[in-house]
Amino acid sequence: MPARGAAQLSRRMGQKKQRLLEAEQHPSPPDRAQTLSPLEPCLQPPATLSPQRSIYFSSPKSHSAQLGSEFFDQPAVPLARAFLGQVLVRRLEDGTELRGRIVETEAYVGPEDEAAHSRGGRLTPRNRGMFMKPGTLYVYIIYGMYFCMNVSSRGDGACVLLRALEPLGGLETMRQLRSTLRRGATGRALKDRELCSGPSKLCQALAIDKSFDQRDLATDKAVWLERSPPGSGEPPVVAAARVGIGHAGEWAQKPLRFYVRGSPWVSVVDRAAEQNARA
DNA sequence: CTCATGATCCGCT
DNA sequence: GCGGATCATGAGG
Numbered sequence: 001m002p003a004r005g006a007a008q009l010s011r012r013m014g015q016k017k018q019r020l021l022e023a024e025q026h027p028s029p030p031d032r033a034q035t036l037s038p039l040e041p042c043l044q045p046p047a048t049l050s051p052q053r054s055i056y057f058s059s060p061k062s063h064s065a066q067l068g069s070e071f072f073d074q075p076a077v078p079l080a081r082a083f084l085g086q087v088l089v090r091r092l093e094d095g096t097e098l099r100g101r102i103v104e105t106e107a108y109v110g111p112e113d114e115a116a117h118s119r120g121g122r123l124t125p126r127n128r129g130m131f132m133k134p135g136t137l138y139v140y141i142i143y144g145m146y147f148c149m150n151v152s153s154r155g156d157g158a159c160v161l162l163r164a165l166e167p168l169g170g171l172e173t174m175r176q177l178r179s180t181l182r183r184g185a186t187g188r189a190l191k192d193r194e195l196c197s198g199p200s201k202l203c204q205a206l207a208i209d210k211s212f213d214q215r216d217l218a219t220d221k222a223v224w225l226e227r228s229p230p231g232s233g234e235p236p237v238v239a240a241a242r243v244g245i246g247h248a249g250e251w252a253q254k255p256l257r258f259y260v261r262g263s264p265w266v267s268v269v270d271r272a273a274e275q276n277a278r279a
Numbered sequence: 280c281t282c283a284t285g286a287t288c289c290g291c292t
Numbered sequence: 293g294c295g296g297a298t299c300a301t302g303a304g305g
Contacts, residue, residue: 098284106297115297144288146298161297182300200298244297 028207065226069218072135072151078108079134079151080258083160085235086226087168090206091221095172098206100196101228104240104259104266105237108150110158115242115250118157129214130159137223139203139213146200149208151217153170163243163257165196166265167205174205198267236261240273 067086072079083102090098108116108130117127117140127137130152138150138159150159160225167174174195181204196202203209208223217225239255259266261274 090302108297114280117297124290140297143286143296143298145286150297163297198298242297267292 033095065167066224067227069135069216071225072218073154074134075155076104076109076153076160077256079153080105080107080160080256081237082161082256083151083225084237084260085232087226087228088206088223089161089226090208090223092173092207093222096170096173098170099168099226100202100206101265102162102164102270103166104162104164104257106161106163106258107153107256108159108161109256110155113158114249115245116159121157123157124162127157128261130157132214133216135213135216135218137212137217139208139210141210142200147203147209148199149203149212155160161199162202163199164259164265164267166201166263167192167195171195175246177207178204195265197265201267235263238270238277240270244266 054241071082074082083105085101085103087099087101092098108118110116111118111121113119116130118130123131123271126140127138129136130150132152134152134154135193136152138152139147140150142148148161150161153161171192175190178190178195194201195205206223212223215223217223238259240257240259241255242254242257255273257270
């Protein structure tokens, strides 16, 4: 196939971007100030406070709504459902806050789950987060180039995969992060629906990488969960088969993926499942 | 819209 | 060595 050479060539770029992501620690990516708030680099937040000086105001206002460990301390299936509607927040080092409402999750219920990385009780350095306390993140690399973000639930080796968000804030920064990090970076602008509609897309959009593995979602300062605004009620939920696990026999069929019915932000819609569950 | 394909490399056997 | 909890693209309807 003649077209091959050109394709390969343009792929080389992908690696560097990947490494760039691994580095993360840096405030802002290659992008200019653009959408990021025009803060002077030398301008500190309201003067003075040394790191741990004040216990009273030690947590920023934005953290007041941060959901604590109680929320995460429930089995994978109820937790996967409870996540729907809640808001995931990511605070970048330059202060930019990115937020998105969770609209799609998957439950991995533990050692008996043939599709889980913890199947058969496997405990390795990689999946250790699955066995840590509820609320612990398990971030891993998939297909050599993407990340997936899970949250440990109650139960050994059980967790919830975050699959899609409805972007609520920081869309332009998300767009930049996605454009910079994705492969095949043809300049074309991404639609809003392409920002967070998939487990690895949302990791790119929120700048979540391996450095977040084993962090605690209940206490972390750079990523946390907020209760959905009151009045938004409980969204109608569809239970469907999980995505991308063709193997794993009967476990592949079980309805362990949950998403908000009718949401345009979901990564994969399952018409059959929706038909089935009609009430 | 639905396929089909290839990229790419770490973690495990 | 092998394969994967994915994504972007291109062809065809």
